[in-house]
Amino acid sequence: FKMPLVVMCGYPSSGKSTWTKKLAEYLEKEQGKQVHVVKEEEQFRGEKNDILDDSRKEKELRAKVKSESQRLLTKDNVVIMDALNYIKGYRYELFCISKAVPTRQVTVHCDVSEAQAWEWNINTDRPDNEKYTREVFEHLVQRFETPDPQNRWDSPFFSVLSGEELDLQGINTSLFFNKTPKKNMSTQSNPVTESNYLGTMEKVTSEIIQKIIAAGTERDSGTVDDIQEVEVPYSKLTVHVEDSLTVSQLNKLKRQFITMCKTSSLKGEPGDMFVQYLNSQLSSA
Template sequence: MTSEKNLRGVLRSEVDRSLSKDNIIIVDSLNSIKGYRYELWCLARAAGIRHCVLFTDVEETHCRKWNTERREKDESSYNDGIFEDLVRRFERPDRRNRWDSPLFELWPFKDGIEKSSPAIVDLVSYVTKKVDSKTRDVKILQPTIATQSVRFSEANSLYEMDRATQEVTSAIIEAQSLAMGGPVTGLSISHDLPTINISRSVGLPELRRLRKTFIKLTGQSSLSGPPPPSDADSAKRMFIDYLNREFGSE
């Protein structure tokens, strides 16, 4: 369950990063429970885009048969414990729920699945149709003030992080230039920030690599913890601490 929860978090983050008004995102994994479908719907609402659900309705007996046949062919399949758990926790989409609407349904064992299947044709039309002020059959989700504020805060944090780390990098390069390429120890950018101590000469490519790694690590940690710092001084302090740890361990 822990690995499934972590995977859902990674998948949700990838979806969030990929959402835009110009992309069509298909999420065909781990969305068998309504709570997760609601989370995906919230991401779509925050992005201000359209959203829909395609449900392939297959009876449990057929699913069980498919899984057994795949196992006999040494193809990817679920073991009995996982299969029973998935069946037990599965929650059918309900078009009365806003996060399951609009709902397009396929019945493979009754109608088959073809590109011309009505549900597929209707779905493709829904996600690709041009929308204007007169459109009534396509719903564009509208972000709330709360979701807009969160996205603005995240964007602001990334901007401050990028700018602050660039200033620290530039200060180190300038200090090394004044020291004729020698080590930088006791470099102070501000009296409110830690001093920078680098015991050897560091080239710009290495500093750029460390800066890129730091920004990436900070972004990843914010997925499960607090967001990145939104002010420049905090970002500089974190980056300086990171550099001192990196070079202090050599």
Template sequence: MALLVLSGQPCSGKSIVAAALKQLLTAKGLEVVIIDEPSLSLKRNHSYKDSVSEKNTRGSLKSAVERAVSKRHFVILDSLNNIKGYRYELWCIARAAGTRCCVVHCKVPKETAWAWNKGRAPDEDAYSSAVFEDLWCRYEEPDARQRWDAPLFRLAPDEGVDSMAPVLQGVVQSLTEVAGPQQQSVVAKQLQPTQATSNAPLSATNLLHEIDAGAQDVIGRISAAQELAGSIGTGRMDMGEGVDALQLDRPVTLAELRRHKRVFLKMSTQNLASRLPDRQSARRMFVNYLREHLT
């Protein structure tokens, strides 16, 4: 149904917000999935200790989001999401799935975040001072003017859940309500898949090979028929099941047939790919091409 991206510096209260939003959404009878580092058995301090570890962590989180996002349930990504390019990739995932997407920015003073980090229990994987400082300095704050960061909601978790209640309700309404002409609250748009975000059809995986094989089969039939006919003339030739016969009133050399095949391959892969899902269709279209250009 929707992807909700939490963004904030380390120890800024994102997990508190995620739990509160899950409670509100569950109360509406909706299925909610929270994805974070612990759910993937990742230790936060270890996951962000260097650029390689951070890249692998982001990749694991994004893969989990891709698997979970659907029109059946809500996905809350509880992580730093501190790079605007990464938030754009998440937005593209939501668009490819045809769901809604919004960003919630959690912001607290640096002193508060460090105090919360130091107050974590030993088994909660607190950040080291070096990792904490590095992540804090590199954070790229969401901007509502960017389509992948909109709609954008801002929260201050250090002020308590009660003070956040109106904004949390706004987030839920944004993801569950339908926008109307007199809509007062911000409603996230239902994203629509595009060619850039949609997976290519399976028929295009081996498209060039299938078209080439189909065209070569036609050339083989023409060459064989001309050899049998000799100097008499080719005339009408059978092109196989599902393909109309081809009438040739003059001999055609193999070099000429190969030249036509190269042109046909170029045209097919550029303009006619959606019309050539298999080898049989390629044979039929190549015969039609030859019928037009050789007669």
């Protein structure tokens, strides 16, 4: 059992670094753990707003922070990821990495209002190039995908409101004392054996995609339109389709998912895993 990952998230300037510091101190001094903080901030080098305003640079930034965390996760310490972590699909990828190690992961949401975060941003004693511009701040707030403890990748979940204290002890308990989370209990299908796992994946994902396509193509061949929730085989979960979606996009997501399963030694109920993957990717496009 390897040391766990804490994923901080929240609006820009919502207190992520402040709570990261307190959590790290608590785990080190009171629990005798080694803590490694991966700071997104260190990558900015005075160009915070430029990087966050450029989707290509921002993507590179996220990839760096992710691989740094992944590298450290194999060592004997707690990794706290002090980063915006605002994309649902990205948090899902982190969850897959933790699962593959395997280790535990806890999500901490610094849940302060936009107005409060903005006030902290302008009143902070950092140099101006380390403050968010109004424009970048607003973009990040708009794009923020609030974590939901119902998603298994956002759970166990802790949030801290403005004026409240973070439950440091609770986090410690979740990281070190709780049992490994149980497998998803929403399906009763038969357990899948190692040897036929990928074959099963192929069949399950194909049938799920067929169902989504069938639900949307009655009107318009080739595009899946105007669907909210699609019920699919092999899972009690539904797929949320908000925007129009092409058959080739769906096939691409299926291929990506299968590749991820092959490389990450991720195991679970194939139907649920694929539906959760689709939902995380469809909402983070």
